[in-house]
Amino acid sequence: MTDWIEIAALDDIPRLGARVIRTDTMDVAVFRTRDDRVFALRDACPHKGGPLSQGIVHGTTVTCPLHNWKIDLASGEALGPDEGCANVFATRVDGGRVYLALKAGEAAA
Amino acid sequence: MKQKLIVIGNGMAGMRTVEELLKLEPDLYDVTVFGSEPHPNYNRIMLSPVLAGDKQVDDIILNTLDWYKDNGITLHSGEEIVDIDRLGQKIRSRDGSELSYDRLLIATGSRPFIIPVPGADKRGVIGFRDIEDVGTMLDYAANHEHAVVIGGGLLGLEAANGLRTQGMDVTVVHLLDSLMERQLDKPASTLLKATLEARGLKFLMQAQTSEILGEDRVTGVRFADGSEIPADLVVMAVGIRPNITLAKDAGIHCERGIVVNDTMQTFDPKIYAVGECVQHRGDCYGLVAPLFEQAKVAANHLAQMGIGRYQGSVTSTKLKVTGVDLFSAGEFNEGDGDETLVLQDPSQGVYKKLVIRDDKIKGAVLYGDTLDGTWYFTLMREGTDISAFRSTILFGQHDVGDAGHGDASASVMALPPNAEICGCNGVCKGEIVDAIGKKGLFTLEEVRAHTKASSSCGSCTGLVEAILAGTVGEGYDQAPSKKGMCGCTEHSHDDVIAAIQKGELKTQQAVREALDWKNPDGCAACRPALNYYLLANWPGEYQDDAQSRFINERAHGNIQRDGTYSVVPRMFGGLCTANDLRAIADVSDKYQVPEMKVTGGQRIDLFGVKKEDLPAVWKDLSDAGFVSGHAYGKALRTVKTCAGKNWCRFGTQDSTGLGVKLEQMTWGSWMPHKFKLAVSGCPRNCAEATIKDFGVVCVDSGYELHVGGNGGIKVRVTDLLCKVETEEQVLEYCAAFIQLYREQAHYLERTAPWVERVGLNHIKQQVLDDADNRKALYERFRYSQTFAQVDPWKARADGEAAHEFTPLKIA
Numbered sequence: 001m002t003d004w005i006e007i008a009a010l011d012d013i014p015r016l017g018a019r020v021i022r023t024d025t026m027d028v029a030v031f032r033t034r035d036d037r038v039f040a041l042r043d044a045c046p047h048k049g050g051p052l053s054q055g056i057v058h059g060t061t062v063t064c065p066l067h068n069w070k071i072d073l074a075s076g077e078a079l080g081p082d083e084g085c086a087n088v089f090a091t092r093v094d095g096g097r098v099y100l101a102l103k104a105g106e107a108a109a
Numbered sequence: 110m111k112q113k114l115i116v117i118g119n120g121m122a123g124m125r126t127v128e129e130l131l132k133l134e135p136d137l138y139d140v141t142v143f144g145s146e147p148h149p150n151y152n153r154i155m156l157s158p159v160l161a162g163d164k165q166v167d168d169i170i171l172n173t174l175d176w177y178k179d180n181g182i183t184l185h186s187g188e189e190i191v192d193i194d195r196l197g198q199k200i201r202s203r204d205g206s207e208l209s210y211d212r213l214l215i216a217t218g219s220r221p222f223i224i225p226v227p228g229a230d231k232r233g234v235i236g237f238r239d240i241e242d243v244g245t246m247l248d249y250a251a252n253h254e255h256a257v258v259i260g261g262g263l264l265g266l267e268a269a270n271g272l273r274t275q276g277m278d279v280t281v282v283h284l285l286d287s288l289m290e291r292q293l294d295k296p297a298s299t300l301l302k303a304t305l306e307a308r309g310l311k312f313l314m315q316a317q318t319s320e321i322l323g324e325d326r327v328t329g330v331r332f333a334d335g336s337e338i339p340a341d342l343v344v345m346a347v348g349i350r351p352n353i354t355l356a357k358d359a360g361i362h363c364e365r366g367i368v369v370n371d372t373m374q375t376f377d378p379k380i381y382a383v384g385e386c387v388q389h390r391g392d393c394y395g396l397v398a399p400l401f402e403q404a405k406v407a408a409n410h411l412a413q414m415g416i417g418r419y420q421g422s423v424t425s426t427k428l429k430v431t432g433v434d435l436f437s438a439g440e441f442n443e444g445d446g447d448e449t450l451v452l453q454d455p456s457q458g459v460y461k462k463l464v465i466r467d468d469k470i471k472g473a474v475l476y477g478d479t480l481d482g483t484w485y486f487t488l489m490r491e492g493t494d495i496s497a498f499r500s501t502i503l504f505g506q507h508d509v510g511d512a513g514h515g516d517a518s519a520s521v522m523a524l525p526p527n528a529e530i531c532g533c534n535g536v537c538k539g540e541i542v543d544a545i546g547k548k549g550l551f552t553l554e555e556v557r558a559h560t561k562a563s564s565s566c567g568s569c570t571g572l573v574e575a576i577l578a579g580t581v582g583e584g585y586d587q588a589p590s591k592k593g594m595c596g597c598t599e600h601s602h603d604d605v606i607a608a609i610q611k612g613e614l615k616t617q618q619a620v621r622e623a624l625d626w627k628n629p630d631g632c633a634a635c636r637p638a639l640n641y642y643l644l645a646n647w648p649g650e651y652q653d654d655a656q657s658r659f660i661n662e663r664a665h666g667n668i669q670r671d672g673t674y675s676v677v678p679r680m681f682g683g684l685c686t687a688n689d690l691r692a693i694a695d696v697s698d699k700y701q702v703p704e705m706k707v708t709g710g711q712r713i714d715l716f717g718v719k720k721e722d723l724p725a726v727w728k729d730l731s732d733a734g735f736v737s738g739h740a741y742g743k744a745l746r747t748v749k750t751c752a753g754k755n756w757c758r759f760g761t762q763d764s765t766g767l768g769v770k771l772e773q774m775t776w777g778s779w780m781p782h783k784f785k786l787a788v789s790g791c792p793r794n795c796a797e798a799t800i801k802d803f804g805v806v807c808v809d810s811g812y813e814l815h816v817g818g819n820g821g822i823k824v825r826v827t828d829l830l831c832k833v834e835t836e837e838q839v840l841e842y843c844a845a846f847i848q849l850y851r852e853q854a855h856y857l858e859r860t861a862p863w864v865e866r867v868g869l870n871h872i873k874q875q876v877l878d879d880a881d882n883r884k885a886l887y888e889r890f891r892y893s894q895t896f897a898q899v900d901p902w903k904a905r906a907d908g909e910a911a912h913e914f915t916p917l918k919i920a
């Protein structure tokens with residue numbers, strides 16, 4: 001079962017930017033695209049753990065700040081020639097509020 | 110319903126066009142490809158190494174059958190098209206089947222020219238063009254002794270070398286008295302002939318073939334003077350003819366080749382043509398680099414983007430015979446009024462010649478040492494004024510100060526596969542060679558994308574280029590004559606800067622719309638560049654876009670490998686007081702900074718500060734009078750000074766005081782890349798001013814101004830700009846130089862490569878010779894500083910962009 005956790009107002013996240021959410025076990029990066037879609041990934045690049053929340057967001061992609069891997073926000077997959085995948089979390093925007101689904105045992109535990 | 114695109118010719122140009130098209134519009138067309146050869150697309154260039162036994166046919170396949178399948182392309186290999194019905198918009202193949210098209214692409218390449226002498230149709234007379242020819246040659250080499258290659262050009266010599274390597278007795282017959290006369294001048298051609306003779310090739314120069322002898326099989330060749338030599342195999346390599354029969358029969362306008370316009374369309378606008386079969390602005394090309402440029406443009410139009418234009422190419426050549434280094438480009442035989450620079454070292458087998466006209470390189474021939482071929486070629490294509498380094502140009506880029514790894518790249522092909530090439534990404538030579546072979550890479554960009562080699566600091570670029578050249582031959586695109594800024598656009602940095610200035614574009618959106626950007630948001634490469642160009646050109650109007658800045662500039666600190674940040678407060682000219690040091694010490698204690706270090710830039714770095722703590726750290730520093738040191742930015746970094754006249758027994762001027770003034774004038778300004786200054790009090794130069802972007806060396810009678818230096822990856826010593834007499838002049842010239850750089854350099858281009866690209870003379874003209882221009886540059890810099898000298902740390906300590914520094918909490 002998915003637990004939707006309310007995390008922020010949409011406007012707390014800058015367009016083409018991201019915010020970080022600290023959970024007990026990890027950081028989660030929550031991204032907002034130009035057209036106000038919201039995606040969430042574990043804030044650790046599949047390459048060497050770079051903080052994806054600090055990267056440049058374009059389209060539905062974020063470029064990792066450490067070595068420029070490009071990560072697809074929807075799938076968490078590294079794009080182009082790189083191979084690897086960051087954990088993806090479901091998100092939902094409702095009435096200007098952003099909700100995040102953390103599966104039990106995955107992050108909140 | 111999808112439109113139907115038919116491609117005739119499964120060769121290098123045709124398939125490159127399809128690849129480019131798939132990148133742009135994968136779903137626009139149903140693509141069907143016909144190729145008369147019974148193979149998938151392969152790298153024709155590599156037939157020479159296959160013949161020489163260095164490679165197998167499997168190694169040179171570019172697109173496998175699976176690739177066609179995966180991309181939904183129907184391939185009819187071994188099927189020749191014999192007719193185009195333009196009115197009915199359909200084509201017919203040899204077996205009679207017909208297929209209709211919406212768009213047609215002709216890429217039929219060319220055919221070897223077979224000299225029409227009696228006997229030219231005998232068995233054993235072949236051209237050197239495709240896999241079948243190579244197969245024939247290998248068969249003959251296994252069973253026969255004598256080979257005659259007619260034609261002493263590039264192709265003929267590669268064929269002859271291959272056949273010799275396979276053990277045949279080879280004679281090269283050439284009509285003229287000098288080999289490769291279209292690429293080499295007399296001295297270089299003589300050296301080449303001597304090298305090849307030493308390898309066992311025989312030459313018959315100025316020999317005109319009059320007859321091929323034999324019954325149905327070749328047995329010999331007879332010449333105009335009546336002499337004869339034995340031959341079991343005759344390879345004709347005297348030139349190629351564009352393969353235009355099909356187009357001509359269909360009534361498409363042809364001259365030597367199929368005539369196309371700048372968008373690669375033939376007279377029938379539904380029909381495009383690319384490759385060796387075309388004639389563009391009177392020229393036909395026989396090398397792949399221009400064909401790949403054509404492919405890009407054709408794909409762009411097929412994708413209905415309509416922004417690419419092909420404007421012709423300048424080409425250069427190398428010979429793919431292992432152990433023979435030879436490079437040629439442009440007009441290598443001097444004309445009236447041209448000057449030539451020649452370096453000859455017969456004992457080392459080295460010969461270099463440059464043809465110069467109006468201080469620009471017009472042509473080059475290099476033999477024995479071709480390391481600098483790429484450099485000369487770039488100078489030539491960009492029309493760089495070389496007068497400033499003319500006296501040393503023949504010694505190579507190495508000698509001009511760009512002392513990189515020139516020497517290493519000469520021997521790079523000799524390195525073992527496990528030799529590390531890219532230190533940043535840990536990529537070895539073997540991985541690069543593999544990727545080039547397996548994935549069919551041709552350009553530096555492609556190697557970067559697939560292996561990451563040279564994608565970081567770039568210091569190994571020369572090595573990677575050498576590997577590319579050594580692995581794919583001249584097939585690789587050294588540097589397209591005009592390079593798009595990034596994958597989002599075909600427009601170069603210069604185009605974009607010009608559009609911003611002339612079109613008065615003032616937002617990123619406006620630039621992207623005006624120049625047809627492919628991605629509405631741009632990407633991580635172009636957004637920071639656009640943000641910078643707009644800021645530099647419209648300082649009073651452009652609103653900086655934080656989301657287009659690399660994290661360091663957004664968070665105003667250097668991101669560390671563990672995600673923390675480092676903090677470097679500015680210390681003007683390296684001067685500091687006891688109170689300054691106490692304040693830094695207090696911050697260090699209060700925020701438990703894990704490490705402090707004196708930097709190479711004469712100030713103190715606080716490492717490992719947590720992102721959330723940054724605003725508070727900055728508040729304390731700012732209360733003590735510090736501003737940001739911009740140690741993280743493409744911005745003015747440090748002004749390094751030495752002790753100077755106030756203390757040092759050798760000091761001639763107040764270098765420390767001048768350094769402080771320079772830093773006060775320049776701090777806060779954003780630049781295309783980082784920018785460092787230094788002031789030394791005397792020519793002993795303790796502040797290392799001659800490896801800075803702008804360096805001042807004080808002398809008794811005034812100040813020497815030096816520009817375009819840097820330490821770092823490739824050390825480059827500055828060029829002397831001029832000498833001035835007063836501090837005011839130093840400030841004015843410095844600001845003018847900076848502003849010129851800010852307005853004209855490409856984003857991420859430091860002053861050293863910029864000065865080398867535009868030439869010191871250009872800078873002298875703008876900053877020295879034209880006093881009004883210098884004043885205007887100075888004023889523009891001062892004006893832009895009124896917006897830039899706002900301390901970003903204080904602003905953030907006061908609450909600006911607070912969201913950047915606070916994590917969200919789970920509600």
Ligand code: SRM
Pocket residue numbers: 667668669675677706707708709710711712713714738740741746747749783785800801818819820821822823859
């Ligand atoms: C802190 C410092 C080393 C030190 O402890 O001394 C330093 C640290 C870094 N340097 Fe440097 N450089 C430092 C002085 C230098 C110097 C010496 C100097 O300025 O006199 C050089 C050579 C001189 C020069 O630049 O011409 C230098 C040449 C580089 C280069 C190579 C630049 C080049 O053009 O080749 C890079 C890479 C780059 O900029 O892309 C670099 C990049 C870096 C970065 C920013 C790497 C990065 O992008 O994260 C390092 C940040 C470390 C960190 O996490 O804080 N650093 N770096 C020095 C800071 C000076 C300051 O006070 O601001």
Ligand SMILES: Cc1cc2nc3c(=O)[nH]c(=O)nc-3n(C[C@H](O)[C@H](O)[C@H](O)COP(=O)(O)OP(=O)(O)OC[C@H]3O[C@@H](n4cnc5c(N)ncnc54)[C@H](O)[C@@H]3O)c2cc1C
Pocket residue numbers: 117118119120121122123143144145146153154155156157188189190191216217218219237238239264267352355383384385386394395396397398400429582583584
């Ligand atoms: C041995 C050798 C070495 C070379 N070395 C270099 C080098 O070092 N550097 C360099 O830049 N260039 C080199 N070249 C030149 C380079 O290979 C050519 O410029 C390039 O292959 C031309 O591409 P293209 O697509 O125009 O023609 P091609 O690659 O020849 O492709 C044309 C294809 O069309 C097919 N075709 C023709 N007519 C029909 C028809 N009616 N129906 C169906 N299919 C048809 C042909 O079978 C052929 O496969 C070399 C060439 C050779 C032969």
Ligand code: SF4
Pocket residue numbers: none
């Ligand atoms: S030399 Fe500079 S970039 Fe390299 S590790 Fe040291 S500080 Fe970092």
Ligand code: FES
Pocket residue numbers: 045046047048049050064065066067068069
């Ligand atoms: S950690 Fe993300 S690219 Fe290296």
